[in-house]
Amino acid sequence: MSSFLFLIPFLAAIAIIFGSPARLTARGAAIATFLLGMYAATDWSNAMWSFTFSALTIPSLDMAFGFLNGTSVVMVALAVIVLLAAVFTGKAPEGREKLYFASSLLIGAGAIGAFVSTDLFFFYAFHELALIPTFLMIGLLGRGSRKEIAWKITIYLGVGSLILLAGLVWLAREAGTYNIITMLAAQKAGTLQIDPTTQKSIAALLIVGFGTLVSLFPFHSWAAPAYASAPAPTAMLHAGVLKKFGLYGLLQLAVPLLPIGMNAWLTPLLVLLLGNILWVGLVTINQKRLDSMLGHSSVMHMGYIFLALAAVVASNAAGKTNQFGIPAATVLMFAHGISIAMLFGLADRIERSTGSLDFSDLGGLAKPAPVLAFLFGIAGMASLGLPGLANFSGEVMVFLAGFEGRDATASLGPVQIATILSLWGVVISAVYVLRAYRNTFQGPTVNSTVSATDLTLMEKIPAILLAIALLVVGIYPRILLQLLS
């Protein structure tokens, strides 16, 4: 059953290429996927969701789909929500509807496919599948120097994926199987013991490989220009969902299977994630355009999720379990995915009605477009971690995870120091989000914003959908946490 989650958008994309009406098919498929995904989330442990088909016996490769654990379910829920919002957002350029909608569906299908794969081969394969539509969309319909940016993202992600592939093949060779469920079970039972030096090498490959895909500092320079340039649905799906593939992979594979290897790289990882939070954070403050500010902020927020991972790694190495770490990472991935998708979707709308995203050309937009300003405000506040919205629950748990299980008499460990330093990130986000909001929505109206229109009903639907998700998880995070227990 879980295979239908990616088959519906995939087949819809094919139907669009062969002439079925693009917008209608895409929206219908996204609604169907959304409903199926929500149903799956309520009943994910049911055996009917898993499915195995032998693709090859020697070497054994199975097309195996299902949910690994609650984290997979949360990621699928994120993917179906953002996919639904993405196909309702933005405006397809004249004559390009087919490509526009088919690409969104393919990126969505790739992301969902990766999250429901329980076989390493297809886990990797589905993510790669989404690269081609991303490349085409940015290169064809992007803003600015779109062609250079499309090349840059393709080469960065291509190299990152190949490094990742080397790490995954090596991991599978050590584990003797490509089946992730078998791997995790063997690890739990203690039958899978990977030698520490090997662990260290595999962990390095996985950190760099997955890290490039998640824009871990210093492999992040592709992300901000790509998101700034990409058409709205592509930016929403890539920044919101597809990018989480790297974190998901580290969380599901590297953290449980390579405890020693990951711990060996703990300090470098902490330095890099501080690079994301502080360095990229300061760069974000300095942005002059709304789209590139959002792109950089999405890079910056990855640092917190890495921090949660690092906390889990450190606790595991000390022989303790970190009860906050994995929920923190999962909730924050969900919250960030929803909020950034909402911001990119609304930013696209601002550009279409004012013709610019340069802060110097914007101002006073709240007067002609109050609903737009309100919804953008919700997403922005979520992104800076206002209590009551989803990101807050994630970020609080990240900071709790950092101090989880610390011996109060001992001096601070590296994770705690990193946690304290990364708290400054909250201040940095507040600065850039509030400045952006002030520059765009407050003050007197200027030439470009005076005649701007407010959201129409159809434009409100995706934004409200995402806002509801942010509020529900913010007020009642147990709705996600119960999936993880």
Next chain:
Amino acid sequence: MPAYYLEAFTVTLGIFLLIAEAFVPGKQKSWVGLIAVVGLLGVLGMTIWAIGPDKSLEAKAWTKFALWDLYKFDATARFYKILALVAAIFVLILAIDYRSILARYTGESNDESGTGEYYSLIVIATAAMMWMASAKNLSMLFVSLELLTVTFYILVAFMKRNVGSLEAGVKYLILGALSTGFLVYGMAWIYGATGSLSLDAITLAANTTAPTTPLLFGIALMIIALGFKVGAAPMHFWIPDVYQGAPTPTTAFLSVGSKGAGFMALMTVMAPFSATPYAEKLFGVLSILACITLVVGNFGAIPQNNFKRLLAYSSIANAGFLLLAVAANRDGSTSLSSPQLVGFYLASYLLMTMAAFFILSILRVQCGSDNIDALDGLSKRNPILAVAVTIIMASLAGVPLTVGFVGKFFVFRAAMEAGMVVPVVIAAITAAAGFYYYFKILRAVWWNTPNHKEAIPLDGSSLFTFALTFLTIAILVFGVWPQPLMNLIK
């Protein structure tokens, strides 16, 4: 049915077509190609029933023939015969589609009378490849390789009124003759060192006697000669020029069939030494060759603007991956044997390269150009074809869920299992370079706007559409479900 009927039937078909073409009047010659396709499909069907003497239930007279000292028939041989036949069938279809260009450069325009031999030569070359797959004696290997090469001399230079084709023919002739010299010289040294041309006897000698320099020298010469055939760097210099100059169906056959045959021969020659003290040196040389070939092929492809030349470099790059597959299996420690690995990779390479040549041929026929910019704006001119090109290029670049990725994945995996860290790193970097030049095609197809004079919709004939659809679907199906393809190789 004795297995040698397959070759016998194929050669008979080739000779029959040659004679029939000469005596049947009329200026249309595409029927020769169609009969050849039907005939080879028949031979393809016959492979199901073909057996060697070991599988024969009763001791018939044919099982005692002396032929079986030269000729073997096993699952691997069957697979490579199937590969040769499938490649030839697609090349014939391609040639039928391409006949207007062949006609233009062989005689007066719209007069196809000079094109009939082309089809029968392809059939004869196929028989040569099939023999080669069954060779268990160096003399047999040499004779079939020469039959193949000599046929290719004609196929490359077939467009006698085209300077490019003639130039390619001369280059191929000179370098082919040079490599034949290396091959014969190497065989002579091996014969001198072991006293036999039979691969079984050579295996025995290599395993029982102390390593000798003459034998090593002989094998080294043969590696150089076969390196020429498969296009391994630094013996690759002829490839871009010959591929570009030759008629497109010939290029397709060279890059799929001839390369496959070369690898078949390489594995046949290397097999006797895989468990001997020679192995370390020989497979070491092969992995060095693989690395150089990967670098030269992939980086050489980056600046190309001509689609055909790009595919020539791509064929060098793929030879690098195949060499890596051969080198990875030095002690049989990998879970897939090297005939399986190489066989699977060649099959995947056949599907995607053949599809790319179909695109190239329709460009040449309808736009009169081999350049990448002839594809500009294809997404507007013919959206379905644009999607097919996207799938084919993604597969060549090694994007997952296509057969090209599965082939590369197996090679990576085998090299990893053999602990070849440096070659794997080089392969990974060069494969990333591959993304760049294959995506250049996608850029032309999707991003660029059609040039006014070249805004031709590129609607192919029904034969073309059928072949391309078949290949594209096969690329996707085997990319997700490789089992049926692997079953053929066993």
